[in-house]
């Protein structure tokens with residue numbers, strides 16, 4: 180079996196920054212309760228590793244950031260890389276909490292773009308995934324934006340053609356899907372100022388898969404809730420890779436589904452610990468398909484490396 184370790188893959192700058200911030204905060208405030216509003220990043224192993232350091236993740240499904248904040252009584256609250264509305268920051272201050280903001284600068288630049296557009300009284304179309312924290316933060320932060328989740332919804336948009344129009348999007352969408360949506364918007368609203376805000380980390384990880392030739396299979400390591408991980412699998416499917424395996428760790432890999440003559444690519448989402456992906460790569464490179472060795476144990480101490 181030929182194994183291709185597709186690069187770049189794994190942690191992006193926003194995730195690295197968020198993890199460093201959480202670890203540093205624990206070092207500086209060893210006795211304070213520390214809570215993270217939502218998952219710091221979308222990976223349950225990172226969440227568990229933070230929990231071991233006494234950093235609690237507040238993440239009840241379907242609750243807004245404001246509702247989650249109700250569950251924090253004291254101490255320090257960290258906002259995740261996905262961004263947060265000004266209202267939530269104000270509410271944290273009013274509760275007497277110290278807050279630290281791990282919002283990624285690329286997410287922040289989308290907020291700044293929309294803020295500027297609203298100040299100029301432009302209409303705004305924002306393309307994102309429903310209930311994803313990044314798009315929720317945008318929808319909670321700005322009134323009257325046109326939130327679009329798929330190409331089919333463009334037909335239903337009713338926007339005043341006399342007003343300027345800004346178009347932007349969630350940073351972790353599929354580069355292939357967004358191109359189609361933006362084309363459709365340009366056809367309907369030729370005056371639209373299009374700002375494709377897919378971040379560089381998302382783009383280069385997707386392009387690295389698009390560049391691969393003749394892969395029989397693609398292993399995508401990442402959390403089921405991670406949108407950028409899901410998009411890597413989607414790109415693989417769009418590239419007609421016949422066998423796509425989405426796994427969280429090596430332990431999810433079913434070797435009975437692999438054929439000895441295959442060329443297998445391995446990639447991982449921007450929120451996947453490199454340690455977990457390296458485990459998959461190392462194991463697959465050393466694999467004897469006739470006599471596979473037992474999977475090694477996961478060492479939780481190395482998740483936040």
Ligand code: SF4
Nearest residue numbers: 191193283285350378
């Ligand atoms: S995926 Fe992109 S926008 Fe999201 S945290 Fe990483 S670099 Fe920032």
